Amino acid sequence: MKKMKKALALLLAVMTVFSLAACGAKKDDAAVDNASDPAGDTAQEETSSTPNVDAIKKAGVLVVGTSADYPPYEFHTEIDGKDTIVGFDIAIAQYFADQMGVELKVVDMSFNSLLISLAKGDFDLVMAGMTPNEERKKAVDFTDVFYRNKQIVLIRTEDADKFQTMEDLVGHKGAVQTGTVQEQIAHDAIGEENTVGLVKFQDEIMELKSGKVDMVFTNSLVAAGYVAQNPDLMIQDVGIPYEDDGFAGAVQKGKEDLVEYFNGIIAEMAEQNLVEQYIAEAQELAGGAE
Secondary structure, three states: OHHHHHHHHHHHHHHHHHHHHHHHHHHHHHHHHHHOOHHHHHHHHOOOOOHHHHHHHHHOEEEEEEOOEEOOOEEEEEEOOEEEEEOHHHHHHHHHHHHHOOEEEEEEOOHHHHHHHHHHOOOOEEOOOOOOOHHHHOOEEEOOOOEOOOEEEEEEHHHOOOOOOHHHHOOOOEEEEOOOHHHHHHHHHHOHHHEEEEOOHHHHHHHHHOOOOOEEEEEHHHHHHHHHHOOOEEEEOOOOOOOOOOEOOEEEOOOHHHHHHHHHHHHHHHHOOHHHHHHHHHHHHHOOOO
């Protein structure tokens, strides 16, 4: 009887071992099946490689920050009795929005506050005649350059003979828009003590026309519009030594997918010569078509 009990106990022990082994095997098989489960792959594929682009599309609006006092890049004009922000930067932004299938919302503020607000997340994009220089690249990311231009001084017509070279500018006062690349250009050319920084570009024109400054540092495209409307002003190419970094859009640092998306659209626009078309249209609206 004892022998039978021992045999029975041994049989139960063996069965228990095999049962545990079977459970372990079942658990491992389940893990393997789960790893190769098509549903698991689908869940991984649902993680988007363009989260920032998708977020804008989901919101249904592309929010763009600008400083609308810089024709023909961006400026206010009346369309159908309504004050409207236009310009070729804005036309490019509208094209971006159209390609994304969303509305465009433009927020207007002073130029030197734009990148601060962008970093805070107030906009998706800044389009404001902005040059992607190395200092700005530390704070934001830029799209590819979509336009390049020449740096010049805007002067009174009566001073045409007075200011013809860089040396002629020395000792005279010049106006710049604060936060722009022209600010450093002016510092190098006439000294910080002779540089008058102003928030709005129109204020620079008023200072020039009233004789409070002798020149305005800007680029030839912007200057063309003001010269067309002010025969007492002229563009003077004094040979400013400046390596043109061009103009681009700015996005928050680290949003590589958004930069890549916009760059793809910029490449399409270049093939169609759309930027040149937008510039011509903006110049006409600004009264500065040549």
